[in-house]
Amino acid sequence: MKFSSLCASCIVKQVPLLAEINKIDDKTEKDTLRKVLSFFATADYSKSTPELVGGAWDIMSSQFGERDLYRSVKLYLNKKLLSISENIEKQIENLKTPKEKFRLALCSDIAGNLIDFAAPDSVDFETFENKINEIQNTKFGVDDSDILFEKLHSAKTILWLGDNCGEIALDKMFIKVLKEIFPSIQVFYTVRGMAVMNDVTTVDADDVKMSEVATVISNGDKSAGTVLECVSDEFKNLFYKADVVISKGQGNFEGLYLPDRTNIFFLYMAKCPVTAKMADAPVKSIVCKGF
Amino acid sequence: MKFSSLCASCIVKQVPLLAEINKIDDKTEKDTLRKVLSFFATADYSKSTPELVGGAWDIMSSQFGERDLYRSVKLYLNKKLLSISENIEKQIENLKTPKEKFRLALCSDIAGNLIDFAAPDSVDFETFENKINEIQNTKFGVDDSDILFEKLHSAKTILWLGDNCGEIALDKMFIKVLKEIFPSIQVFYTVRGMAVMNDVTTVDADDVKMSEVATVISNGDKSAGTVLECVSDEFKNLFYKADVVISKGQGNFEGLYLPDRTNIFFLYMAKCPVTAKMADAPVKSIVCKGF
Structure with missing residues (x-):
C-alpha cells in the first residue's frame, strides 16, 4: 500500500x-x-x-532528544486497559460456548484499536469502556471471523502482530481466551524493533506481562507497521512459517497489503478513509479481513 | 497572531x-x-x-487550474443555510423583546460558524440544525454580548467581516434583525478579495442576496482572514472609521489579534485548540469577545 x-x-x-x-x-x-x-x-x-x-x-x-516520545502516555494507557480487560474477562467467563467467548474477545480486542495517537487527557475512559461494550452488537465492515475460528482449530503456531499501547492489554486477554479454547496453540507476539509513535515495543509487553501467555519477539524494525522489506530475517522466517498470522491495527495492514501468504487475518478499526477504502469497509467500522 | x-x-x-x-x-x-x-x-x-x-x-x-476550488460546495451550503435561517427567523419573530431577538440571532449566527472546510456529503443538516437550536442554551466560552448590544445603541455604521460560505446566510438573518432593532444603522458587509478556502467572496454575497440588507465590499486580499498589512486602503479606512466592527469566524480573529481599535467584537466557534487558547475559552465553545 x-x-x-x-x-x-x-x-x-x-x-x-x-x-x-x-x-x-x-x-x-x-x-x-x-x-x-x-x-x-x-x-x-x-x-x-x-x-x-x-x-x-x-x-x-x-x-x-528522546526515542520513546510517548512513554509516559503508553505506561498510563497500558495500566488503564489492563483494568478494563479484567472486566471483559469476567463477562467472557460467564459465556457458555467457545465460539461465544472467541467472538466477544475478538470484538473487544478490535475495539481496543480505537486507541491511537492519544494523550491520556484526551481519552474519556468511561466512554471508551462503553464503546468496547457497544461494539459487541456492532455490525462488522468486513467479517471473516468464522473463517479465522475455523482455521485456528488446526493451527499449531500463531504469529501475532501487535499494534498500539493500551490495546496490547486486550491482545493479552484475547490470547488467554484462545489458549483456553485451543490449549496446544503456541503464540508468538511481535512488537516493533524500536519506539515509534504509540506502537508497542518490548517495554509495553513488559508493562502488561505479555510473556505469561506468549513468546514476545521483536520485528527488528522502526516502521509504524510491518514492512517486510525492513524487518529482521528471524521475524520474516516466522512470518512465512506460522500457521496463522493475526495482524492488529491499521499500520500492520497498510504495511502488509496485499499479503503474499494465506491464513493471515487483519483485525482493526477503520479509523480513516484510507484504511477503510483498502478493505472496502465504512469508516469507523470494525474489520476482520482474511486472506 | x-x-x-x-x-x-x-x-x-x-x-x-x-x-x-x-x-x-x-x-x-x-x-x-x-x-x-x-x-x-x-x-x-x-x-x-x-x-x-x-x-x-x-x-x-x-x-x-481553478481559483474557487470549493465553488460547488459553497453554492450548495449557501442555499441550504438560507432555508435553515428562514426557520430561525420565524422563531425570532415570536420573541417579545429586542434583547431576546438579538440574543437568539447572535447565538444562531455563531453556531453557523461550525461550517468550515466541509464537503456537502460530510454535513448532516438535520444534526446541524439541531446544533444551532441547542446553542441557544449553551454557555458561552466568552460572553461580551451585553456590551455589544449596548454599543449598538449609539452606533451609526457597522463594519461586518464575513467568514465562511453557508454561515453568510445566517449573517444576513442577523443583520436583518439588527436593522429592525436599530433602523438607522448602516451595515458594510466585507468579503474576501479572491476565493480562498470556503471563505465568502462577492459570489457568495450574491448567492444569498446580501445587498438587500448591507453594502457589500471586498477587502481586496486573498488571505483566509483579515490581515491589515494586506487589505486595500479603502477597506482599511472603513475598518478604523466604523463605529462598531463585528468580526465573524476564526480566520478574522487570527488575522486581527490583538486589534488596534476598540468596539470590535469577535464572534466565532472555538473549533481548534489554537483559537480557543487565544480567547481563553474551552474548545468547542461559542465566543463573543469584545475589545
Whole structure:
C-alpha cells in the first residue's frame, strides 16, 4: 500500500502534539516542523505509510532528544486497559460456548484499536469502556471471523502482530481466551524493533506481562507497521512459517497489503478513509479481513 | 497572531480534500502535496495563519487550474443555510423583546460558524440544525454580548467581516434583525478579495442576496482572514472609521489579534485548540469577545 496524501497531515500533526507532551521549546518545535515537512515534501511516495512514519519519527526523536516520545502516555494507557480487560474477562467467563467467548474477545480486542495517537487527557475512559461494550452488537465492515475460528482449530503456531499501547492489554486477554479454547496453540507476539509513535515495543509487553501467555519477539524494525522489506530475517522466517498470522491495527495492514501468504487475518478499526477504502469497509467500522 | 505548528496539518489536509472534490489525477495531487509541504517548510512563521493559508491556496489553485476550488460546495451550503435561517427567523419573530431577538440571532449566527472546510456529503443538516437550536442554551466560552448590544445603541455604521460560505446566510438573518432593532444603522458587509478556502467572496454575497440588507465590499486580499498589512486602503479606512466592527469566524480573529481599535467584537466557534487558547475559552465553545 503506497503512501496517501491524506496521511501527510496526520503525521505532521504529531509535531505539536509531541512537543506539548515533552515540553519542547517553541524554536525547537518550529525547526522540527520544518524538517518533517521537508522530509515529506521530498519523500519516496512509493513507500508505505508505516515506513515513512518511521522516517519522520527518526527526525522528531533526534530533535526532541528522546526515542520513546510517548512513554509516559503508553505506561498510563497500558495500566488503564489492563483494568478494563479484567472486566471483559469476567463477562467472557460467564459465556457458555467457545465460539461465544472467541467472538466477544475478538470484538473487544478490535475495539481496543480505537486507541491511537492519544494523550491520556484526551481519552474519556468511561466512554471508551462503553464503546468496547457497544461494539459487541456492532455490525462488522468486513467479517471473516468464522473463517479465522475455523482455521485456528488446526493451527499449531500463531504469529501475532501487535499494534498500539493500551490495546496490547486486550491482545493479552484475547490470547488467554484462545489458549483456553485451543490449549496446544503456541503464540508468538511481535512488537516493533524500536519506539515509534504509540506502537508497542518490548517495554509495553513488559508493562502488561505479555510473556505469561506468549513468546514476545521483536520485528527488528522502526516502521509504524510491518514492512517486510525492513524487518529482521528471524521475524520474516516466522512470518512465512506460522500457521496463522493475526495482524492488529491499521499500520500492520497498510504495511502488509496485499499479503503474499494465506491464513493471515487483519483485525482493526477503520479509523480513516484510507484504511477503510483498502478493505472496502465504512469508516469507523470494525474489520476482520482474511486472506 | 503568529502561525502555530498545529495549523500546518489542517492546511496540508486540504490537498487530498480538494483533489477529491475537483477530480484531480493522482500525479497532480502528489505534486501539489510536495509543493504545499515545501511552502510550509520554508514559510515565514512570523506571518499569521490566514496569510499563510492564502499562499498555500495560490499553489493549490494554480496546480488544480481553478481559483474557487470549493465553488460547488459553497453554492450548495449557501442555499441550504438560507432555508435553515428562514426557520430561525420565524422563531425570532415570536420573541417579545429586542434583547431576546438579538440574543437568539447572535447565538444562531455563531453556531453557523461550525461550517468550515466541509464537503456537502460530510454535513448532516438535520444534526446541524439541531446544533444551532441547542446553542441557544449553551454557555458561552466568552460572553461580551451585553456590551455589544449596548454599543449598538449609539452606533451609526457597522463594519461586518464575513467568514465562511453557508454561515453568510445566517449573517444576513442577523443583520436583518439588527436593522429592525436599530433602523438607522448602516451595515458594510466585507468579503474576501479572491476565493480562498470556503471563505465568502462577492459570489457568495450574491448567492444569498446580501445587498438587500448591507453594502457589500471586498477587502481586496486573498488571505483566509483579515490581515491589515494586506487589505486595500479603502477597506482599511472603513475598518478604523466604523463605529462598531463585528468580526465573524476564526480566520478574522487570527488575522486581527490583538486589534488596534476598540468596539470590535469577535464572534466565532472555538473549533481548534489554537483559537480557543487565544480567547481563553474551552474548545468547542461559542465566543463573543469584545475589545
